[in-house]
Amino acid sequence: MSEYAAWDWSVGSKTVANLAECDCEIQWREENQASPDGEQVAAVVNTGEGEFTVCVNGSCWEPRYERVWYLRYSPDGRLSGLACDEGDWTMCIDGEQWEETYGFLFNTMFSKDGSVIACCVADAMTYGMVVDGVAWENLYDNANNFHLSADGQKTVAVVQTVPLGQAEIFKFKEGVYSVAVDGEAWDVNFVNAWTPRFNADNSSVAAQIRLNLFDYTIAVDGKPWNTVYSQVWEPLFHPKNKSIVTPVRISGKWGMAQDEKIIWQPHFYQVWQQQFSPSGDRLAAIVCPEYGRWTLAVDGKTWNTTFGDMVMDLTFSPDGRRLAALGKQDTKWTVIVDDRVWSGQYDMCFAPVFSPDSQHVAARVEKKGKYTIAIDGKEYGQNFDQCFDPTFSPDGSKVLIRAIAGGKYLRIVEPVANIIG
Amino acid sequence: MEERVWIKDEGIEAGAAKLTPEKIEKTINAVFDNETGARLKAYVETCIHCGLCSDACHFFLSHDRDPRFSPVGKVKQTIWPMLKNKGKVSVEFMKQAVQVAQTECNLCRRCVQYCPFGIDIAYMMSLVRRICHKQEITPLYIQDTAHSHAATMNQMWVKDDEWIDALQWQEDEMRDEFPNARIPLEKEGAEIMYSVIGPEPKFRTQLIYQAAAIMNETGMDWTMPATPGWDNSDMAMYTGDSEMMGRLKRMHFDTAARLKVKKIVMGECGHAFRSVYDTGNRVLGWRMPPIPVIHALEFYWDLLNEGKLKVAKTFDEPVTFHDPCNVVRGRGLHEKAREVVRAFCPNFIEMIPNREHNYCCSAGGGVINCGPPFKNARVEGNRVKAEQLKATGVKVCIAPCHNCHGGLEDIIHTFELGIELKFLGEIIYEHMEKPNAV
Ligand code: SF4
Numbered sequence: 001m002s003e004y005a006a007w008d009w010s011v012g013s014k015t016v017a018n019l020a021e022c023d024c025e026i027q028w029r030e031e032n033q034a035s036p037d038g039e040q041v042a043a044v045v046n047t048g049e050g051e052f053t054v055c056v057n058g059s060c061w062e063p064r065y066e067r068v069w070y071l072r073y074s075p076d077g078r079l080s081g082l083a084c085d086e087g088d089w090t091m092c093i094d095g096e097q098w099e100e101t102y103g104f105l106f107n108t109m110f111s112k113d114g115s116v117i118a119c120c121v122a123d124a125m126t127y128g129m130v131v132d133g134v135a136w137e138n139l140y141d142n143a144n145n146f147h148l149s150a151d152g153q154k155t156v157a158v159v160q161t162v163p164l165g166q167a168e169i170f171k172f173k174e175g176v177y178s179v180a181v182d183g184e185a186w187d188v189n190f191v192n193a194w195t196p197r198f199n200a201d202n203s204s205v206a207a208q209i210r211l212n213l214f215d216y217t218i219a220v221d222g223k224p225w226n227t228v229y230s231q232v233w234e235p236l237f238h239p240k241n242k243s244i245v246t247p248v249r250i251s252g253k254w255g256m257a258q259d260e261k262i263i264w265q266p267h268f269y270q271v272w273q274q275q276f277s278p279s280g281d282r283l284a285a286i287v288c289p290e291y292g293r294w295t296l297a298v299d300g301k302t303w304n305t306t307f308g309d310m311v312m313d314l315t316f317s318p319d320g321r322r323l324a325a326l327g328k329q330d331t332k333w334t335v336i337v338d339d340r341v342w343s344g345q346y347d348m349c350f351a352p353v354f355s356p357d358s359q360h361v362a363a364r365v366e367k368k369g370k371y372t373i374a375i376d377g378k379e380y381g382q383n384f385d386q387c388f389d390p391t392f393s394p395d396g397s398k399v400l401i402r403a404i405a406g407g408k409y410l411r412i413v414e415p416v417a418n419i420i421g
Numbered sequence: 422m423e424e425r426v427w428i429k430d431e432g433i434e435a436g437a438a439k440l441t442p443e444k445i446e447k448t449i450n451a452v453f454d455n456e457t458g459a460r461l462k463a464y465v466e467t468c469i470h471c472g473l474c475s476d477a478c479h480f481f482l483s484h485d486r487d488p489r490f491s492p493v494g495k496v497k498q499t500i501w502p503m504l505k506n507k508g509k510v511s512v513e514f515m516k517q518a519v520q521v522a523q524t525e526c527n528l529c530r531r532c533v534q535y536c537p538f539g540i541d542i543a544y545m546m547s548l549v550r551r552i553c554h555k556q557e558i559t560p561l562y563i564q565d566t567a568h569s570h571a572a573t574m575n576q577m578w579v580k581d582d583e584w585i586d587a588l589q590w591q592e593d594e595m596r597d598e599f600p601n602a603r604i605p606l607e608k609e610g611a612e613i614m615y616s617v618i619g620p621e622p623k624f625r626t627q628l629i630y631q632a633a634a635i636m637n638e639t640g641m642d643w644t645m646p647a648t649p650g651w652d653n654s655d656m657a658m659y660t661g662d663s664e665m666m667g668r669l670k671r672m673h674f675d676t677a678a679r680l681k682v683k684k685i686v687m688g689e690c691g692h693a694f695r696s697v698y699d700t701g702n703r704v705l706g707w708r709m710p711p712i713p714v715i716h717a718l719e720f721y722w723d724l725l726n727e728g729k730l731k732v733a734k735t736f737d738e739p740v741t742f743h744d745p746c747n748v749v750r751g752r753g754l755h756e757k758a759r760e761v762v763r764a765f766c767p768n769f770i771e772m773i774p775n776r777e778h779n780y781c782c783s784a785g786g787g788v789i790n791c792g793p794p795f796k797n798a799r800v801e802g803n804r805v806k807a808e809q810l811k812a813t814g815v816k817v818c819i820a821p822c823h824n825c826h827g828g829l830e831d832i833i834h835t836f837e838l839g840i841e842l843k844f845l846g847e848i849i850y851e852h853m854e855k856p857n858a859v
């Protein structure tokens with residue numbers, strides 16, 4: 001796949017593939033995946049009893065497997081699937097499999113630019129991660145909460161470093177879990193650890209930990225904060241420095257702590273999914289300011305619009321000045337941007353997408369089983385049977401729509417002005 | 422009155438050995454001062470000790486009306502002295518209190534219907550459990566389950582790959598019967614996320630098979646996650662670890678939200694329903710589940726009424742139906758359940774009492790999860806259930822809840838009732854139209 005700027009941004013619509021056509025005999029076709037540039041549509045297909053492969057734009061990968069699952073496009077346009085041949089698992093990328101095989105592979109992850117593909121491995125009852133085919137040297141009795149750094153250079157997971165027998169509750173309370181970076185565990189154990197995350201240059205890792213059954217805090221590179229809380233959620237590093245923010249619960253209410261200092265007073269019923277703006281100047285989170293009502297707070301200040309069901313998918317604009325999220329009220333979803341709600345009510349909305357110049361917000365939306373995209377609250381004129389997330393052109397003047405209608409996969413480039421009117 | 426038996430449990434004993442009078446006082450008062458309010462005060466002040474709640478409780482009835490097993494008797498042995506003495510109670514008292522609250526009350530809420538003031542004894546027993554959690558005297562086996570939840574986000578120490586493997590294995594199995602069947606993993610935008618409890622991938626994979634068969638044959642657009650968050654169960658709710666309960670439920674709802682499903686359909690489990698529909702969502706700030714949660718009983722009823730589920734043949738043996746507390750008193754699904762049962766089982770015989778007045782299985786509320794040390798007491802404490810089952814004269818009982826199965830199985834065995842237990846999904850799977858089967 002070519003660079004994003006070099007994608008075909010000429011306005012128009014084309015049928016890329018007829019989904020009924022495939023150059024091999026197929027029994028059934030599984031979920032469709034569209035490539036980021038919109039030039040490909042792919043799906044796992046069954047080619048006979050217990051035999052699977054992947055069909056891309058009507059043409060099948062050569063290898064056949066007992067199973068292929070979790071077919072996903074990497075952000076750089078490579079197509080990956082977890083594949084099993086005679087009981088051994090590998091990753092098949094664009095029809096070429098890793099040389100290495102393992103007992104079981106799951107949970108594929110991509111670096112932000114897609115150049116690194118990783119996944120989790122279970123082999124001979126031991127657990128760890130595999131990056132571009134290569135597994136950690138040390139595998140553990142158990143591992144979970146797997147994470148790949150944004151640049152793909154580092155991996156981290158919560159690992160079990162001490163064997164635990166049946167109902168060994170006292171041993172558990174002494175701590176049998178740690179955090180392993182590239183397979184190397186911290187030299188300290190905790191009762192629990194969750195959601196380890198890297199800082200921007202991967203030199204530091206922070207994770208939620210539980211020191212006993214009651215005291216929760218954050219550990220940074222194995223060292224717990226001095227302050228403990230009755231609950232914490234996932235830590236997040238500032239994009240430019242080693243400062244860490246995390247929601248914390250104090251006396252029954254949630255606030256936000258930065259490096260153990262309270263920066264948002266604990267007066268919320270809930271605070272989570274915090275995000276820094278790209279420069280790190282602003283901090284936003286999903287909050288519950290009043291029991292049963294949900295909204296966003298930016299730098300501790302709560303938006304006026306609230307929702308009764310839920311708020312999800314908080315997204316900063318590239319310039320950090322704008323903020324969008326999804327809100328749900330009385331089972332209907334909508335998009336909220338800068339504290340203003342789109343007029344459309346949908347059965348489902350997908351994560352909002354900003355244009356590179358931060359001027360526009362687009363989202364995939366669904367009503368009564370029909371999908372389309374909407375920009376700044378205005379829907380595209382055509383409905384589809386299925387649709388993928390929209391992508392703006394580099395200058396923000398056009399939008400790429402990837403959709404399926406009448407059994408055909410379409411690639412549409414439309415001027416934004418035509419949609420927003 | 423027969424002598425009271427205080428059972429030895431390793432978790433309780435080891436925790437109690439570390440207790441000091443100061444710690445006891447501090448934890449009790451911390452819970453009362455910071456975590457209770459008008460509700461507890463009203464309950465304590467309103468109760469006139471009339472004992473009308475007694476006849477509601479299967480423990481009381483099964484222990485020949487021993488008042489120590491009555492609902493109000495349980496409060497008398499726990500909350501009242503704690504309040505009266507402002508937390509100054511002995512270690513011995515706490516050991517007995519944890520047995521009462523954690524193993525002699527199923528939090529079944531039958532008694533709340535019998536109290537003229539609607540006093541919720543289960544709420545008070547939950548408070549006692551919370552105090553015991555803070556004192557680390559929770560019984561060993563259920564504490565271990567709470568640890569499993571914390572470490573793996575599921576009830577049975579199921580590792581991330583084992584879950585996926587169980588689903589792929591069931592999918593393969595299904596293809597002998599339904600050649601094109603699928604268990605779609607991680608299907609973003611599906612209508613339904615189907616969630617189950619930890620024991621299903623571990624011991625009861627046939628239930629996943631049957632549910633998947635129903636999904637496939639009724640043409641549902643559904644998915645299951647391939648990540649933690651698949652398990653809807655929650656023993657932390659029953660050990661008083663409400664922080665962990667919140668963590669588990671957040672994971673569950675986050676997973677459904679990530680998959681962009683419209684609703685969560687859950688298997689035949691009662692306690693998990695209580696956690697997802699009532700307690701867990703609320704501890705996080707949601708009045709109602711943020712994504713609608715449909716219990717299997719309601720889901721079957723919907724399918725039947727929409728004409729998607731069709732009866733191919735009936736199950737003609739006489740059957741009875743056990744109403745699980747959490748979906749009947751907790752959600753009112755008893756009539757819908759009966760409509761589905763009657764559609765498949767024409768010889769349906771009610772047990773008496775029934776619907777919201779049904780007796781608990783005595784496994785619920787985490788009691789069965791306290792494990793072997795308490796098994797005999799649990800079974801003896803539910804002789805009335807055995808009598809109630811026996812009186813139906815049937816040989817098949819449908820119990821749409823995992824814990825109920827565990828509890829009823831022990832009762833059936835001990836009292837030699839010779840009754841076979843079934844999940845409703847099992848009967849549906851065996852008797853529905855299967856257009857895609859070979
Ligand atoms: S077991 Fe049920 S009826 Fe008995 S006290 Fe507990 S909640 Fe009440």
Ligand code: SF4
Nearest residue numbers: 468469471472474536
């Ligand atoms: S019925 Fe109500 S008022 Fe009477 S003893 Fe029981 S809880 Fe107290």
